[in-house]
Structures are given as C-alpha cells and as structure tokens.
Amino acid sequence: MEKKLAKSLSRHIGYTAAAYDLDRTVSILDYFTATPSAYLTEVVSHLHLTANDVSGDLEDKYLAEAVNIASSLQIISVVSPRASKIHKVAPTMIGRSLLGAKASGDLRFYKYFLLKVILLADSDTIAIILEYLHSGTRGDIKAYYLSSFSRLRQARLRWLERAFPERQLLDRMVSHIPWIRKDKSAIGRYDIEPITLNTARHHVTPRRGWLDYLGLADHTSGQLTSFGKAVHSALSPSGSYFWLGPEREVQTLLRIDPANRAAGPFEDELKIVPSITPRKSTSRMEIVRDTARLMVAAYTSAKLVHASQAPLDLPIAYIEYRSYRDGVNYEWPGIMDDLFKMYKGNFQRLSAKVGQIGYYKVVNQRLGDIRWTQDLG
Numbered sequence: 001m002e003k004k005l006a007k008s009l010s011r012h013i014g015y016t017a018a019a020y021d022l023d024r025t026v027s028i029l030d031y032f033t034a035t036p037s038a039y040l041t042e043v044v045s046h047l048h049l050t051a052n053d054v055s056g057d058l059e060d061k062y063l064a065e066a067v068n069i070a071s072s073l074q075i076i077s078v079v080s081p082r083a084s085k086i087h088k089v090a091p092t093m094i095g096r097s098l099l100g101a102k103a104s105g106d107l108r109f110y111k112y113f114l115l116k117v118i119l120l121a122d123s124d125t126i127a128i129i130l131e132y133l134h135s136g137t138r139g140d141i142k143a144y145y146l147s148s149f150s151r152l153r154q155a156r157l158r159w160l161e162r163a164f165p166e167r168q169l170l171d172r173m174v175s176h177i178p179w180i181r182k183d184k185s186a187i188g189r190y191d192i193e194p195i196t197l198n199t200a201r202h203h204v205t206p207r208r209g210w211l212d213y214l215g216l217a218d219h220t221s222g223q224l225t226s227f228g229k230a231v232h233s234a235l236s237p238s239g240s241y242f243w244l245g246p247e248r249e250v251q252t253l254l255r256i257d258p259a260n261r262a263a264g265p266f267e268d269e270l271k272i273v274p275s276i277t278p279r280k281s282t283s284r285m286e287i288v289r290d291t292a293r294l295m296v297a298a299y300t301s302a303k304l305v306h307a308s309q310a311p312l313d314l315p316i317a318y319i320e321y322r323s324y325r326d327g328v329n330y331e332w333p334g335i336m337d338d339l340f341k342m343y344k345g346n347f348q349r350l351s352a353k354v355g356q357i358g359y360y361k362v363v364n365q366r367l368g369d370i371r372w373t374q375d376l377g
Contacts (some may be wrong), residue, residue: 100302
C-alpha cells in the first residue's frame with residue numbers, strides 16, 4: 001500500500017531525449033504482435049527498421065531511451081533476472097491492450113486509451129501544462145512549470161506530514177519517494193529536491209507536443225480543445241491539481257485519519273466528462289454491439305502469444321471512451337455482462353489469476369444480426 005501511495009505522489013517520467021517522439025515509443029509494441037518477449041538489442045534493431053534508419057543515423061543509446069520511456073509508461077516490462085547482462089522485455093497487459101486499440105482502426109479511441117496510460121505514469125507534468133494552457137497565461141511556460149511543480153511537491157510533503165504524524169511512519173513512507181530529501185539538521189527535516197529551469201525545459205517541450213498529438217491542445221492557437229478542457233477538469237476537479245490518487249481504499253488501509261485523507265481523482269475512478277452536450281444519444285444495444293466489434297477487430301493484436309485470450313482492459317477502456325464521446329455514463333460491468341449474454345456464441349469470458357479484470361476469447365468472428373432480448377440487464 002505504501003508503494004501505491006508513493007507512486008501516486010510521483011507520477012512523473014524523468015527526462016530523456018526520446019520523449020519527443022511518442023509514436024516511436026509506442027511502436028515498440030508492434031514488435032510483439034507475434035512474439036511474447038525480446039532482447040533489448042532486438043527491439044532497438046526493430047526501431048531502426050521502422051524509422052527507415054538503415055544507415056544507423058539514430059544512435060542505439062537514443063533508441064534504448066525510447067524503450068525506457070515505454071517501460072516508464074508500463075506498456076512493457078523487463079522480464080529477465082536482475083543479474084542478467086542482456087535485458088529481455090515483454091509487453092504488459094496494458095501494453096497488449098494498447099496494441100489492440102491501435103489495431104482497432106478507431107484512432108480517437110486509441111489516443112484516448114494512450115492518454116489514460118500516460119496519465120498513470122506522467123500526470124504531474126501533463127496536469128501542470130494543461131493548467132498553464134487553461135489559464136491563458138502568456139508568461140514563459142517553463143518558468144510556470146518550475147514554479148507550479150515546486151509548489152505541488154511542497155504541498156504533497158506538507159500533506160504527508162499531516163497524514164503520517166508519527167515520525168517512524170513518515171520516515172517509512174518517505175523512503176519510497178525519490179524527490180524528498182532530509183536536511184543535515186539534528187532533527188532531520190524533510191524538504192523537496194529542487195529542479196532547475198533547464199530540467200523544466202526538457203520536460204515541458206516534448207509533453208507539449210504530446211498534448212497536440214493526443215488532441216488536447218491546438219498547435220496553432222495554443223489553446224485547449226474541448227477534450228483538453230474535459231481532461232483538465234477531470235484532473236483538477238477542485239480547480240487545482242494535487243494528484244491522480246491510488247485506489248480510494250489505499251488511504252483507508254494505511255489508516256490515514258479521515259480528516260487528513262486527500263480527495264480524488266483516483267486512478268480507478270477517473271472519468272472524463274464532455275464539456276459540451278453530445279449531439280445524439282446511443283442505445284444500450286448499440287454500445288454493446290460496437291464494443292463487440294471492437295473486441296473482434298483488436299483481438300489478433302491484443303491477445304497473448306501463447307494463450308488465445310486478450311485482456312478485458314481493452315473493451316472496458318472502450319466503454320469509458322464511449323461514455324465520454326456519447327456523454328452517457330455507461331457502467332462497464334453491466335455492459336460487459338450484456339455483451340457476453342448477447343454474443344455468447346462469439347466470445348468466452350475468462351477469469352484472471354490475479355486481480356478482478358479477466359480476459360476474453362473470440363471463438364467466432366462473425367457477429368451476425370443479434371437481436372436484443374429481454375433477459376439482458
């Protein structure tokens with residue numbers, strides 16, 4: 001639980017030059033369509049080929065940094081033993097789902113899903129840039145980021161001191177957070193690690209490009225799109241961003257006094273609500289049918305190589321996306337229950353060994369003309 005809380009207080013990817021090319025980072029997943037894992041050297045060679053870099057102009061070190069970003073985004077993970085001299089990596093379940101979203105042909109859904117993945121790893125930087133664009137400030141964005149980032153971490157440190165008033169518990173919690181340091185005084189007061197304007201520049205510039213690519217900001221006007229405004233509101237429901245918290249129960253399990261518990265948004269409850277009224281509503285039967293089509297279209301890319309099953313994270317993310325697009329709060333458990341009843345001849349639902357989210361298997365790709373029946377919820 002301590003590590004979950006610490007992660008939520010450090011959703012921040014360190015600087016790397018490879019961050020400028022988000023597409024290249026995600027393209028790492030393409031190598032694993034038919035391969036369960038690969039050595040780092042094989043992935044780097046793949047990046048050379050997909051970038052048409054047959055001359056080798058892109059350095060291996062630069063491309064290896066793209067792999068590091070993919071790891072920070074948790075779409076791949078190192079699967080070789082720590083002592084291994086040659087690292088082996090494999091896509092995570094979220095990585096498989098993202099690969100499926102990319103193959104589905106729905107570009108808007110793919111970018112929505114990619115945004116959700118990015119927020120889990122880098123929401124601190126994304127939220128501050130969104131705040132800058134939302135405020136209409138004309139000052140230097142790097143200086144704004146530096147000031148906001150420092151204030152944010154100071155606010156989090158003060159909150160930790162309230163949440164863990166016993167010094168022993170605070171020390172244990174802080175040991176998981178890299179940006180907090182202890183001064184040399186006898187008391188050993190805690191403070192934040194300072195960042196420089198140059199560090200701010202290296203973080204802001206590539207992320208600003210990410211916002212344009214994902215459709216959150218307009219490159220020409222420099223203003224937030226309606227999607228960007230909706231994401232800003234989701235991350236800063238009280239007007240200013242504090243965090244994208246862990247599951248709500250984490251603070252309870254850590255026995256933080258209710259009076260000192262931080263409010264959301266929480267990662268498992270984050271909802272992006274449209275800032276404009278949708279033009280038309282979608283029937284429940286339509287969202288079930290569209291989700292089934294998505295599951296079939298994405299299955300080949302999303303499924304595990306050595307097991308004919310794909311993560312249910314994929315259709316769940318699609319239902320959340322449709323909630324935003326349609327302006328309707330679709331509850332995914334009910335939609336998925338209806339889908340497996342309605343298309344019982346097309347899909348099998350498989351349970352997960354770990355966690356509540358399982359898998360699905362496509363047993364018949366021809367969905368046919370399915371009629372809505374009364375036994376569906």
